[in-house]
Amino acid sequence: MKQYLLPQTERIYKANMHTHTVCSDGDFTPEEIKARYKAHGYQIMAFSDHDFCFPQSALNDEDFLALTSYEVAINEHNPRSPYDKCYHLNLFARDPENTKIVCFDPVYGAGKLRKEPDLQGQLDLWSTEDREYSVDYVNHLVEEAQKAGFFVSYNHPTWSQQHYPDYIGLKGIWGIEVFNSDCAQGGFGEDDVRPFEDLLKAGTKVFPLATDDVHTAKDAFSGWIMVAAKSLAYGDVISALEHGDFYASCGPEIRSLTIEDGILRITCSPCRHICVSTEFRCAFRAQAPEGELLTEAEFDLHRWYDLCAPGKEATAYFRVSLFGADGKNAYSRPYYREEVEGQF
Ligand SMILES: [Zn+2]
Ligand SMILES: [Zn+2]
Structure with a gap:
């Protein structure tokens, strides 16, 4: 009997899984992002501002779903050095109200906390520690994220100046960016398929993501995933994502x-x-x-x-x-x- 590898659902939803807004270093407000992406046929946006979790559930309507997420960074030395390597990971919340900050390192939130000191009191800290650039530390952070109710993507390895030893030992990651529009626009290559392939060959099950990593207008509408979810309900979308009922695209359908x-x-x-x-x-x-x-x-x-x-x-x-x-x-x-x- 015929087996559908991509489930035949009533609708397939277009999603951008990597978005910055004025809540961190993006140019647009969450409302502007919603309006622009809806006009381009998207139904799902993961709002993934840096280091802090800002759920945007108030934007949800019958044809639009905001996913709760945030992006964490782990830098090797000095983020201003052109040789500095880093890990960037998106944490996606299984529950839209989950704002737990996993392995919070004040160094990474310092600028934002200086500008908005009130934020400090609102932080829903899961754990606080000094982040450390190593495969073991990233695996620990991924494990903590899973315990705290998140699944994790590994973002833009090429822009991060990473190669085989930096990623081959990663465990428990759910997705990897094979295309990141912001990085492609910056000249860092049109695709990141090799690390995806390397991880699969090493026996690590991981799903491919194409994302915009939108900060400015130039990043928008270049990489997305199509999600075969039962409905646009938060739980249905999360379960389709976790099961891998989607594909990544920059064009073909x-x-x-x-x-x-x-x-x-x-x-x-x-x-x-x-x-x-x-x-x-x-x-x-x-x-x-x-x-x-x-x-x-x-x-x-x-x-x-x-x-x-x-x-x-x-x-x-x-x-x-x-x-x-x-x-x-x-x-x-x-x-x-x-x-x-x-x-x-
Ligand atoms: Zn990043
Ligand atoms: Zn980003």
Whole structure:
């Protein structure tokens, strides 16, 4: 029987998972962000200002949902140095009213607290400590965030000047940015797919995110995720996100993604080519004939299934990338062998 890898829901919702407002260093108020993004067909915005949690639930309406989140930074040395590495993580709250600040380090909130001393008294501190630049410390922070009711994305590794040793040991992260508009606009590369791929190959289950990281008008409307949630209720959106019922895109649209008897089928907006990659040397590609574009493709995944060594089933995956004619791409999450076992 046909299995829908991307659930067939009544609607699929467009979301930006990384947003700054005047509450930190963004140019727009939350109300302006809502108006601009709604006008561009978005229904979901994660408001992720720096270091402090400002829920924007008052903006919710029948066609708009604000997700409660914030972005934490962990700097190596001096954030003003051009060589300074950092980890930036978005914490997304499972409960919209959750404003707990995980591992609060006053150094990171100093400027804001100087300007708004009243904030200090309102902080809902989960824990306070000096943040430290190390994989172990980040793993500790992610664990604390999970205990406090959040799931965590790992943001813009390229802008953060990070490479393999900085991220390969990360544990418990839910998502990773494969595209960040603000960083792309700054010249830091159009995509961050390599760290995503490296983590998957290391056996870390993580979902791809394309985001705007919007601070100014130039960042807006370039990277998003499409979420196949049952409804726009906060709980339904969170459960779709946590389950990975979404894909990341800068343009192409995945209309359906199914598997039946080992055959992966995809229908999509017109694309130049479509690739399926896996955790080992086994990949597939469908290419549009000269002068044409693809709106569907089929891949027989038996070769992938058969190559998977016994004992490796839990980390054996395939994932789909769509390449648009305009150079814009889209990425599915990894689908694991154990999820599709019944189709072979
Ligand atoms: Zn950041
Ligand atoms: Zn940011």
